[in-house]
Amino acid sequence: MKSRKVLMVAGEVSGDLQGAHLMEAIQQIDPEIEFFGVGGDNLKRRGMKLLYHSHSLAVVGITEVFLKIGPILRALKGLKQFLNQERPDLLILIDFPDFNLRLAKMAHRRGIPVFYYISPQVWAWRTGRVKLIAKLVKKIVVLFHFEVPIYESAGVDVEWLGHPLLDIVKPMLTKEEALQKFGLDPKRRTIGLLPGSRFHEVQRLLPPLLEASRLLLQEIPELQFIIPLAPGISPSILSPYLQDNSVPVKIVEGWTYDVMNLSELLITASGTATLEGAILEKPMLIIYKVSFLTYLIGRALVQVDRIGLVNLVAEEKIAPELIQKDVTPQKITEEAVRILRDPILYQRMARAMSGVRRRLGQPGAAKRAAQIVLSLLQENKL
Numbered sequence: 001m002k003s004r005k006v007l008m009v010a011g012e013v014s015g016d017l018q019g020a021h022l023m024e025a026i027q028q029i030d031p032e033i034e035f036f037g038v039g040g041d042n043l044k045r046r047g048m049k050l051l052y053h054s055h056s057l058a059v060v061g062i063t064e065v066f067l068k069i070g071p072i073l074r075a076l077k078g079l080k081q082f083l084n085q086e087r088p089d090l091l092i093l094i095d096f097p098d099f100n101l102r103l104a105k106m107a108h109r110r111g112i113p114v115f116y117y118i119s120p121q122v123w124a125w126r127t128g129r130v131k132l133i134a135k136l137v138k139k140i141v142v143l144f145h146f147e148v149p150i151y152e153s154a155g156v157d158v159e160w161l162g163h164p165l166l167d168i169v170k171p172m173l174t175k176e177e178a179l180q181k182f183g184l185d186p187k188r189r190t191i192g193l194l195p196g197s198r199f200h201e202v203q204r205l206l207p208p209l210l211e212a213s214r215l216l217l218q219e220i221p222e223l224q225f226i227i228p229l230a231p232g233i234s235p236s237i238l239s240p241y242l243q244d245n246s247v248p249v250k251i252v253e254g255w256t257y258d259v260m261n262l263s264e265l266l267i268t269a270s271g272t273a274t275l276e277g278a279i280l281e282k283p284m285l286i287i288y289k290v291s292f293l294t295y296l297i298g299r300a301l302v303q304v305d306r307i308g309l310v311n312l313v314a315e316e317k318i319a320p321e322l323i324q325k326d327v328t329p330q331k332i333t334e335e336a337v338r339i340l341r342d343p344i345l346y347q348r349m350a351r352a353m354s355g356v357r358r359r360l361g362q363p364g365a366a367k368r369a370a371q372i373v374l375s376l377l378q379e380n381k382l
Helices: 013-027 039-044 063-086 097-108 127-134 145-152 174-183 201-221 235-242 256-260 270-281 290-303 311-312 329-340 343-357 366-382
Strands: 004-010 034-039 049-053 092-094 114-117 138-142 158-160 188-194 221-231 250-255 265-269 285-287 320-322
Touching: 004 097, 013 034, 013 092, 013 114, 013 174, 013 285, 034 039, 034 063, 034 127, 049 063, 049 092, 049 127, 063 097, 097 114, 097 127, 097 235, 114 366, 127 290, 138 145, 138 235, 138 329, 138 366, 145 158, 145 201, 174 256, 188 256, 201 221, 201 235, 201 285, 201 329, 221 256, 256 270, 265 270, 265 329, 270 285, 270 311, 270 343, 270 366, 285 311, 285 329, 311 343, 320 329, 329 343
Parallel strands: 004 034, 004 092, 034 049, 092 114, 114 138, 138 158, 188 221, 188 265, 221 250, 265 285, 285 320
Antiparallel strands: none
16 A cells, blocks of 8 residues: 655744654554655654755744745755655645745645644734635644634634644753753752744844843842753854853753753743743743844734734733843843842743643644544545
């Protein structure tokens, strides 16, 4: 019997992680399905035959795309050839909309069904994409319950299954074990610094974070700092910034959720990390900075007044946001000190994060999505 082929495209670090969990859930039901596509180390470890590595394609911002336009166009051309030659039974897309919707058009023209797992954030900007998705996509799964009516109104077959991160965000160690493993002082208060998962994010956010750590230590001397490296960010990327840094900062690879869990406060780049922190009920300060041109274009297009996912899910600003020119060591320090010195505010933020966790639904999203994938493959076989 001919084995079925699935082409999966996850162009971001978070998509690679969630795609790997979906792939694992599918393999538990049918281990014979072959997976090809774009992803990172998590999908590769699960057994995907990588056609392109997501690190070569991932960008943050609009103008930053031009820096990777060559690899992006080559990947699209190569995937078009794959669609023509291999004729996969299903295309699974994970977020990454500008790239993935072009690929969806190619698949649609060839009669290959498209399953969009983890939908684009059409509620935030470029809402017109909903009509295109309705035309190209067989089924879409959304991360947040409030997205369902947006797609339903356009006639999209949409389903909310809960957030996949609820099954993923699980520390492996107790706080005490983690403190010992990472060489941290249990008597000190730990601040987790998360400068992002892409090179340009780290480039923009790490310098003000490191300077803020110096200022914070002057205000609260018992603090200590730790950075959990995002997948794809090597210590060598951070080392030029750390060489002249007067404050010791621990760097940890591969233990992100344990670092988050032991941290009293997270100072994090906007993105999936904010939801991961919320699942662990951690108070946080969100920072976001892109190129000036990207920011200007974004301001004209974005239709929400909050940038942090935790604030969007909560439908109120439960975590402070520092954006663009406000991402300064002084303002980071001011906000962090305000949270750390006010136990009532701190507890209120922790409770609000717990509320966000409840709004993300029930665990088991990847297993439920796997059943949808199998039903789509069965339909395509008939």
